[in-house]
Amino acid sequence: MRYAFVGLGHRVQLYIDALLGEWSDTGEIVALCDVNRTRLGYYLDRIGRDIPCFAPHEFNKMLELADAVVVATVDATHARYVVAALEAGKDVIVEKPLCTTAEDCAAIIEAAERSTGRLIVTFNYRYSPRNSAVRRLIADGVIGDVTSVHFEWVLDTIHGADYFRRWHRDKANSGGLLVHKSTHHFDLVNWWLADTARSVYARSALRFYGADNARARGLHDRPKRALGAPELGTDPYLLDLSADPRLKRLYLDAEHEDGYIRDQDVFGEGVTIEDNMAVLVGYSRGATLTYSLNAHGPFEGYRVAVNGTAGRLELEVVERAWTPPRAAIDPTAADKAHATGASERLVLHRHWSMPEEIAISSGAGGHGGGDTLLLNDVFRGAGEDPLGRQAGHHAGVASVMIGVSANLSAATGTPILLNDDGTRPARTETR
Numbered sequence: 096m097r098y099a100f101v102g103l104g105h106r107v108q109l110y111i112d113a114l115l116g117e118w119s120d121t122g123e124i125v126a127l128c129d130v131n132r133t134r135l136g137y138y139l140d141r142i143g144r145d146i147p148c149f150a151p152h153e154f155n156k157m158l159e160l161a162d163a164v165v166v167a168t169v170d171a172t173h174a175r176y177v178v179a180a181l182e183a184g185k186d187v188i189v190e191k192p193l194c195t196t197a198e199d200c201a202a203i204i205e206a207a208e209r210s211t212g213r214l215i216v217t218f219n220y221r222y223s224p225r226n227s228a229v230r231r232l233i234a235d236g237v238i239g240d241v242t243s244v245h246f247e248w249v250l251d252t253i254h255g256a257d258y259f260r261r262w263h264r265d266k267a268n269s270g271g272l273l274v275h276k277s278t279h280h281f282d283l284v285n286w287w288l289a290d291t292a293r294s295v296y297a298r299s300a301l302r303f304y305g306a307d308n309a310r311a312r313g314l315h316d317r318p319k320r321a322l323g324a325p326e327l328g329t330d331p332y333l334l335d336l337s338a339d340p341r342l343k344r345l346y347l348d349a350e351h352e353d354g355y356i357r358d359q360d361v362f363g364e365g366v367t368i369e370d371n372m373a374v375l376v377g378y379s380r381g382a383t384l385t386y387s388l389n390a391h392g393p394f395e396g397y398r399v400a401v402n403g404t405a406g407r408l409e410l411e412v413v414e415r416a417w418t419p420p421r422a423a424i425d426p427t428a429a430d431k432a433h434a435t436g437a438s439e440r441l442v443l444h445r446h447w448s449m450p451e452e453i454a455i456s457s458g459a460g461g462h463g464g465g466d467t468l469l470l471n472d473v474f475r476g477a478g479e480d481p482l483g484r485q486a487g488h489h490a491g492v493a494s495v496m497i498g499v500s501a502n503l504s505a506a507t508g509t510p511i512l513l514n515d516d517g518t519r520p521a522r523t524e525t526r
Contacts, residue, residue, distance in 0.1 A: 096121060096122030096123075096162045096163055096186075096474075097122065097123060097125040097160065097161050097162045097163070098110075098114060098122050098123065098124050098125065098161060098162070098163050098164070098165060099124075099125060099126040099127070099128065099157050099158070099160060099161035099163070099164045099165070100124065100126070100127050100128065100138075100164070100165045100167070101127075101128040101129070101151070101154060101157075101164060101165070101166055101167070101168055101176050102128075102129065102166060102167035102168030102169070102172075102176075103127060103128075103129040103131070103134040103135060103137070103138050103167075103345075104134070104167060104345065105341065105342070105345055106167050106190060107138075107165065107167040108138075108141070108341075109466065109470070110165050110167075110188070110470070110473075111124065111138060111141065111142065112141075113470045113473075113474065114474070115141070115142065115143075117470075118470060118471075118474040118475070121474040121475055122162075122163075122474065124142055124146060125146060125147070125160050125161055126146060126147045126148070126149060126157045126160045126161060127139070127146065127147075127148050127149070128148070128149040128150070128151060128153070128154055128157050129148075129150075129151075130150065130151055130352075130353055131349045131352045131353050131355075132148075132352060133344070133345075133348055133349035133352055134345055134349050135148045137341075137344045137345055137349075147160060154176060154179060155179060155183070158179070158180060158183045158185055161185060162185065162186060163185055163186035163187070163188065163212075164176065164180045164185055164186070164187055164188070165188045165189075166180070166187060166188070166189040166190065167189075167190045169262055169268050169269075170192055170194070170195050170263075170268060170269045170270060170274070170275055171194075171195045171196075171267060171268050171269070171270070173189055173190075173192070173193060173194045173195070173199070174193075174194040174195075174196075174199035174202055174203055177189055177193070177194070177203055177206070177214065178202050178203060178206040180212065181203075181206040181207055181209075181210035181212050181214065182206055182209070182210065183212075184210060184211045184212050185212045186212045186213050186214075186215075187212060187213070187214045187215070188215045188217060188473055189214065189215070189216055189217070189491070190216075190217055191216055191217060191218055191278050191279060191282070191491070191494070192270065192274050192275055192278040192491070192494070192495050192498070193216050193278075193488065193491030193492060193494075193495050194491075194495060195269065195270035195274050195275075195495070195499070196270070196499060197496065197499050197519055197520060200492045200495055200496060200499075200518060200519065201518075201519060203488055203491075203492065204488060204489075204492060204518060207487075207488040213487070214487055214488045214491070215472075215473060215485060215486065215487065216486045216487065216488070216490060216491035217469060217473065217486075218279065218282050218283075218286075218484075218486045218490070218494075219461075219465050219466055219469045220279050220280075220282075220283055220465065221282070221283065221286055221465075221469075221482075221484040221486065222464075222465035222466070222468040222469045222472075222484055223464075223465035224455050224456055224457050224458070224464060224465065225410060225412060225439050225441060225455045225457075226283055226287075226410075226465075227465075227482055227484065228441055228453060228455055229287055229399070229401065229408060229410055229441070230286060230287050230482050231482060232408060232443065232453070233287050233288070233401065233403075233408070234289070234481075234482075236405075237405070237406065237408075237443060237445070238401065238402070238403030238404075238405050238406040238407060238408055238443070238445070239403040239404030239405030239406065240380075240403055240404045241287075241288055241382045241401055241402070241403045242381070242382055242383075242402050242403060242404060243382055243383045243384070243385070243401075243402045244284055244287075244288070244382065244383070244384045244385070244399065244400070244401050244402070245384075245385050245386075245398075245399070245400045245402075246280055246283075246284060246384060246385070246386045246387075246397070246398075246399050247386075247387050247397060247398045247399075248276075248277075248280055248386075248387070248388045248389075248397045249388075249389050249392035249394060249395060249396060249397065250276070250388070250389065250390040250391070250392060250395060251391075251392050251393065251394055251395040251415055251418045252331070252332070252391055252392070252393070252418050253395070253415070253418055254395055254415075255370070255389075255390035255391055255392065255395075256304070256332060256361050256390075256391070257334070258272060258275070258276070258368070258390065259304040259305070259359075259361035259366055259368070259370070259390075260321075260334060260357070260358055260359045260360065260361050261357055261359070262355065263275055263368065264359070264361075264365065264366045264367070264368055265365065265367055265368070266367045266368050266502075267367070269368065270495075270498060270499065270502065271299075271367075271368040271369060271498075271502055272368055272369065272370070272372065272388060272390060273297070273299065273369075273372055273374070273388070273498040273501045273502055273505075274495060274498035274499060274502065276388065277372070277374075277386070277388055277497075277498050277501075278491075278494040278495055278497075278498050279494075280386065280388075280397075281376075281386075281493075281494040281497040281498060282486065282490060282491075282493075282494035284376075284384050284386075285490065285493050285494060285497075285517075286483070286484075286486075286490070287401070288378060288380075288382055290378045290379050290380050290382065291378065291379050291493055291513075291515075291516055291517035292376050292377070292378055292379075292384075292493070292496070292497050292500075292513055292517045293377050293378060293379050293512065293513050293515075293517065294376070294377035294510055294511065294512050294513065295374065295375070295376050295377075295497055295500035295501050295504055295510065295511045295513070296374070296375045296504050296509075296510040296511070297372065297373065297374040297375070297500075297501035297502070297504040297505045298372075298373050298505055299369040299371065299372040299373070299501070299502075299505040300369055300370075300371050301366060301368070301369050301370055301371075302370060302371045303370050303371070303390070303391040304361045304362060304366055304370050304390070304391065305361075305362065305363075305364075305366035306362060306363055306364045306366070308362070309362035314362055317360050317362045317363060318333070318360055319359065319360060319363055320356055320358050320359050320360060320363075321333035321334050321335060321336070321358040321360070322336065322337075322347070322358055331420045332360070332361050332362065333358070333360070334357075334358045335358075336357055336358050342357065346358075369505075370389070370390040370391055371388075371389055371390070372386075372387065372388045372389075372501070372505075373385075373386070373387045374386040374387075374497070374501045376497060379515070379517075393417060393418060394413060394415060394416050394417055394418065394436075395413075395414045395415040395418075396411070396412045396413040396414045396415070397410075397411075397412050398410070398411050398412075399411075405445065405446055406443065406444050406445040406446055406448075407443075407444040408441070408442070408443055408444075409440075409441070409442045409444065410439075410440070410441050410442075411438075411439070411440050412438075412439045412440075413436060413437055413438045413439070414437055415436070415437065416436020416437065416438075417436065439455055440452065441453040441455055468484070469484075472484065472485050489516070489518070492517075492518045493516070493517040493518060496513060496517055496518060496519065496520075497517075500513060500520060503520070
């Protein structure tokens with residue numbers, strides 16, 4: 096397979112390194128596309144040879160060289176590249192979220208159903224062994240028919256804060272965290288239940304980050320960005336891009352070309368996304384989901400409880416038990432800090448039985464070995480997978496539409512009803 100890449104931020108390195116390493120026998124990298132020549136240069140150096148490079152307006156020309164395209168651009172631009180590639184009959188591998196609006200969802204569905212190419216949305220959390228175990232237990236009927244799910248996700252002041260200093264802070268770019276981040280979680284529930292959402296009600300607010308909240312807590316005279324700030328190195332919310340060679344090359348050294356500032360102050364002006372969100376979802380077969388996301392927690396992880404007619408599953412995952420201040424300042428320390436108190440526990444409670452802890456088999460690599468399984472499915476094919484972990488356009492759209500509907504509900508104060516397959520709003524419910 097001949098692979099082209101559009102959008103050359105830090106995330107795309109996962110796929111480029113895969114094709115340069117363990118999966119090099121499955122295909123070759125034939126073209127790169129990005130708005131920024133410095134970032135193009137970084138990945139050309141990593142690939143170690145000259146290959147054709149294109150600007151975004153040359154995307155269709157680039158498609159002539161490729162069999163498949165990996166899309167990892169700003170979320171709001173996904174649809175234009177996905178649709179163009181599908182219309183050209185190319186395979187598409189796209190980072191979540193698939194897109195950010197109902198209109199883009201409709202355009203992608205139309206293009207995917209006409210195309211000879213396939214579309215894969217890379218929901219890596221499906222492949223995490225703990226989440227696969229939940230899917231397997233529910234599918235095996237060990238807790239009977241699912242009646243409700245409670246899902247709480249906590250982002251800490253390393254990971255959560257980062258959304259508020261980069262392009263994600265503008266909802267026009269990312270759809271907000273209910274689209275950019277929560278589509279991971281909504282997809283998990285859709286997949287676990289093998290069901291689609293029919294109604295969504297939500298409340299959301301910006302309560303911690305942003306200039307107004309900073310002023311309310313007495314934080315005045317904040318710097319616009321970390322670079323050059325007197326507090327850099329002591330303020331845990333100021334990210335030192337120069338401390339990480341990769342971030343320096345991809346962003347700090349590249350900002351003169353496109354003006355993108357990667358180290359904006361999380362308490363600055365211009366934040367239009369929320370940091371506290373609560374969502375209530377009704378599913379076609381009667382189950383309900385209560386979901387919450389907080390982006391300024393003192394630890395990072397998630398808790399899930401799945402109630403059924405024969406029992407209950409409880410999954411508790413701690414990805415970082417506390418937030419060392421130095422890790423928030425030094426980007427090279429963040430991954431190491433993920434091991435600080437990390438744990439996972441899956442417990443099955445059957446009616447009339449003692450609780451049973453379910454063993455979770457984790458592999459090497461990110462997300463408990465899930466990233467390796469995902470990459471193998473992407474580059475070698477899913478093969479026989481009774482869990483159905485590989486996600487196509489319908490799964491991508493179904494997860495996005497919960498987030499889009501939650502944003503609309505929070506803005507209007509009314510529940511949003513979806514059509515039978517959860518791919519578009521049926522109407523806004525009036526009260």
